[in-house]
Amino acid sequence: xxxxxxxMLVVAVLCLLVSYLSVRRAKKKIRETMDILADIKQGNGNxxxxxxxxxxxxxxxxxxxxxxxxxxxxxxxLRKAEETNRQLMTSLSHDLRTPxxxxxxxxxxxxxxxxxxxxxxxxxxTARRKAYDLKDYIDGLFDWFKLxxxxxVLNPQVVEAAELTRNLLIDWIPVLEDQHIAYDLDIPDGPxxxxxxxDVYGRILNNLVQNVVAHSRATAICISLxxxxxxxxxxxxxxxxxxxxxxxxxxxxxxxxxxxxxxEKGSGLGLAxxxxxxxKLGGTITAASxxxxxxxxxxxxxxxx
Amino acid sequence: xxxxxxxxxxxxxxxxxxxxxxxxxxxxxxxRIYGLLGRNGAGKTTTMKMLLxxxxxxxxxxxxxxxxxxxxxxxxxxRIGSLIEAPGFYPNLTATENLRIFAALRGVPNRHAxxxxxxxxxxxxxxxxxxxQYSMGMKQRLAIALAVMHDPELLILDEPTNGLDPxxxxxxxxxxxxxxxxxxxxxxxxxxxxxxxxxxADDIGILDHGVLLEEESLxxxxxxxxxxxxxxxxxxxxxAAILEQQFQETAFxxxxxxxxxxxxxxxxxxxxxxxxxKNGLEVSEVCTCxxxxxxxFKQVTGGEGIA
Numbered sequence: 063x064x065x066x067x068x069x070m071l072v073v074a075v076l077c078l079l080v081s082y083l084s085v086r087r088a089k090k091k092i093r094e095t096m097d098i099l100a101d102i103k104q105g106n107g108n109x110x111x112x113x114x115x116x117x118x119x120x121x122x123x124x125x126x127x128x129x130x131x132x133x134x135x136x137x138x139x140l141r142k143a144e145e146t147n148r149q150l151m152t153s154l155s156h157d158l159r160t161p162x163x164x165x166x167x168x169x170x171x172x173x174x175x176x177x178x179x180x181x182x183x184x185x186x187x188t189a190r191r192k193a194y195d196l197k198d199y200i201d202g203l204f205d206w207f208k209l210x211x212x213x214x215v216l217n218p219q220v221v222e223a224a225e226l227t228r229n230l231l232i233d234w235i236p237v238l239e240d241q242h243i244a245y246d247l248d249i250p251d252g253p254x255x256x257x258x259x260x261d262v263y264g265r266i267l268n269n270l271v272q273n274v275v276a277h278s279r280a281t282a283i284c285i286s287l288x289x290x291x292x293x294x295x296x297x298x299x300x301x302x303x304x305x306x307x308x309x310x311x312x313x314x315x316x317x318x319x320x321x322x323x324x325x326e327k328g329s330g331l332g333l334a335x336x337x338x339x340x341x342k343l344g345g346t347i348t349a350a351s352x353x354x355x356x357x358x359x360x361x362x363x364x365x366x367x
Numbered sequence: 368x369x370x371x372x373x374x375x376x377x378x379x380x381x382x383x384x385x386x387x388x389x390x391x392x393x394x395x396x397x398x399r400i401y402g403l404l405g406r407n408g409a410g411k412t413t414t415m416k417m418l419l420x421x422x423x424x425x426x427x428x429x430x431x432x433x434x435x436x437x438x439x440x441x442x443x444x445x446r447i448g449s450l451i452e453a454p455g456f457y458p459n460l461t462a463t464e465n466l467r468i469f470a471a472l473r474g475v476p477n478r479h480a481x482x483x484x485x486x487x488x489x490x491x492x493x494x495x496x497x498x499x500q501y502s503m504g505m506k507q508r509l510a511i512a513l514a515v516m517h518d519p520e521l522l523i524l525d526e527p528t529n530g531l532d533p534x535x536x537x538x539x540x541x542x543x544x545x546x547x548x549x550x551x552x553x554x555x556x557x558x559x560x561x562x563x564x565x566x567x568a569d570d571i572g573i574l575d576h577g578v579l580l581e582e583e584s585l586x587x588x589x590x591x592x593x594x595x596x597x598x599x600x601x602x603x604x605x606x607a608a609i610l611e612q613q614f615q616e617t618a619f620x621x622x623x624x625x626x627x628x629x630x631x632x633x634x635x636x637x638x639x640x641x642x643x644x645k646n647g648l649e650v651s652e653v654c655t656c657x658x659x660x661x662x663x664f665k666q667v668t669g670g671e672g673i674a
């Protein structure tokens with residue numbers, strides 16, 4: 063009987079000790095968690111409360127982490143939008159400074175009478191041209207940021223691409239003849255039904271041809287449209303100066319210019335915008351080039367139906 | 368809160384008479400990828416070990432989130448994920464079993480942390496393969512899974528691309544970038560490969576023979592290392608018009624009212640200066656800066672380039 067009582071007492075003491083220890087542990091865990099939550103409250107959304115899977119407080123802690131992580135995700139998206147805006151501001155102040163200052167240089171020279179007569183006329187004309195280039199550049203910049211901010215709305219519909227392409231190219235023929243660029247246009251008669259936004263498709267094609275005219279120094283251009291398996295393939299190739307191997311992977315990046323000394327015109331936005339537009343229409347664009355021999359741009363869109 | 372996630376003041380580690388790391392002042396800002404660049408034996412691993420309290424510094428201090436590390440290991444270290452040399456995994460257990468042990472020991476932020484971590488590095492969850500049967504690349508991936516499993520705020524990765532194939536290296540790079548950009552992690556990464564660091568890092572610290580030779584943002588390093596001629600003139604607008612009209616040069620950028628950079632080195636710079644002066648401009652400085660990032664690295668380390 064005495065033995066039994068002693069045993070009971072030992073068990074009771076043990077129980078008390080165990081519960082005391084577990085309460086102490088839980089209290090410590092709660093204290094730690096509170097400290098971490100204070101840090102999160104201060105704005106550190108990357109902080110997590112850690113807990114071993116079997117622990118008493120685990121479900122609670124995991125729930126807190128989930129909530130913090132989901133808010134952090136939303137904040138990250140906001141920060142990204144903010145970053146795009148910041149980039150726009152930097153671009154405006156940085157990339158516009160050089161062309162604008164140069165433009166002022168010409169006008170100053172005219173204004174102060176440093177140049178006169180024929181030269182003065184030339185300076186004024188250069189300044190005027192530069193002002194237009196600057197306007198084009200700003201238009202391009204806003205297009206680019208609009209595309210990136212998802213404000214851009216598409217109007218896709220199933221259209222017949224061969225006819226559409228032919229109509230777009232008609233406008234280019236006088237330009238190509240004026241620039242002494244021989245052209246070879248290979249557009250099939252057969253119907254190529256593709257889901258496109260016609261305005262956007264027009265801008266893609268125009269940008270690619272414009273790129274050849276403005277930068278490639280080509281004497282010949284070849285534009286063809288064809289059916290490849292279940293895709294439509296638009297091919298724009300030239301026999302111009304080509305693109306260096308080291309530049310090729312970067313040509314679709316914003317503000318990337320192959321050789322800053324090569325052309326005075328060009329914002330470094332045209333191909334970046336083209337790349338974005340093709341992507342918005344669900345297509346792909348690739349470029350291949352041999353320096354000195356020419357460049358080929360390939361645009362592919364899935365055929366409709 | 369401190370401006371820096373990691374800051375060291377005069378951190379020094381001496382083995383015998385040799386200083387492995389000498390008087391290091393490191394500054395790692397939140398949300399950035401910091402590349403610690405140095406050749407083999409420059410002191411990169413020793414530095415990282417001291418940041419994690421694995422090696423006791425001979426002198427100097429380590430601050431993490433503005434708190435001194437000694438005495439606060441228990442609250443600071445769980446906020447870090449690290450990969451230094453090879454972690455001790457049990458060879459006779461699978462990847463998932465190994466991670467389970469660490470999850471029970473260290474705690475995890477949610478129920479599916481192990482599966483998420485394995486998915487992130489491209490290893491199968493609950494696979495039957497034992498750790499001992501893993502290839503070098505898979506072991507490295509598992510080590511990285513362990514480093515990110517508890518969703519830490521700061522990652523310290525010592526040459527994480529070791530043992531990975533070229534595709535694995537590219538994957539690792541985009542994975543590290545994503546962690547930083549999408550989830551705002553701060554990352555310290557070491558490498559002896561300049562090209563790797565320049566593709567990844569926002570800030571670079573160049574370590575040589577235990578001494579931090581330079582600490583600078585990549586943007587600044589790149590801008591300074593682009594080949595150009597720098598003109599300091601009294602009126603950049605006028606100078607720009609002269610360059611275009613008289614020299615047909617258009618490859619320049621204007622920094623402010625007085626500094627113009629010309630990105631073409633094959634130009635008659637002397638005649639340009641004469642033309643500037645003739646047009647009533649004051650030229651206070653002309654200098655040629657032709658040094659690539661690699662040249663710069665060679666120059667600061669005072670040695671040969673490294674592969």
